[in-house]
Amino acid sequence: MDIKKNIQKYRQILQDDRTLVAVSKTQSIETILQAYDSGHRVFGENKVQELVKKFEALPMDIEWHMIGHMQTNKVKYITPFVHLIHSVDSHKLLVEINKQGQKCDRVINCLLQIHIATEETKFGFSEEEVVKLIKEVSPSMFPFIKILGLMGMASFTKNKDQVRNEFRRLKTFFETLKVTSLPDNIVMKELSMGMSSDYTIALEEGSTMIRIGSDIFGERIK
Ligand SMILES: *Cc1c(COP(=O)(O)O)cnc(C)c1O
Secondary structure, X not given: OOHHHHHHHHHHHHXXXXXXXXXXXXXXXXXXXXXXHOOOOEEEEOOHHHHHHHHXXXXXXXXXXXXXXXXXXHHHHOOOOOOEEEEEOOHHHHHHHHHHHHHOOOOEEEEEEEOOXXXXXXOOEOHHHHHHHHHHOOOOOOOOXXXXXXXXXXXXXXXXXXXXXXXXXXXXXXXXHHOOXXXXXXXXXXXXXXXXXXXXXXXXXOOOEEEEOXXXXXXXOO
């Protein structure tokens, strides 16, 4: 893989106004440094331990994004440095992130993960749950939380129409929330959707942030 060339490809596609999260899970420090040396600074990981290890080993000006499901007891390891948590999927997790944000005096940027796929195995809130949650997330209750938008993962399927419909539905929900009255610590600014196999559709459907792993770094060695 020519990592530099791949990063450049995405830079051209995204044109500065949308964000590329380079998903570096399972990749070595050396491999990540190749992307870093081409000027890229935004990386995503899906496991707390691996994220912390890489944060410690790599340059300080990297923006680290957490994109995977998290247990509440692990939150404290990433709150001191994480730039954005895409995978907030429960009220309980939000409470813990707020608590740990207070401990390190940082407002933690979060996205609410919405369950848009047909697979039961995927995490996330339903739309109804989010509508309910939003009423409970006041700045006085959650002073160390800033919700910046939504994240979703489409079904793992070759059916492009299905993927498009799932993204479209999420975008519609995002736009609906945007025009409702939201507490001061919630804004609908970022819509994180699209991976290597479906980012083209996601961008067409209004994604502001794509999370790309294998198309930049090659197949993951597991
Ligand atoms: C691994 C992962 C990605 C990237 O997947 P690719 O298919 O390699 O691009 C994106 N989002 C999440 C949540 C992931 O876990």
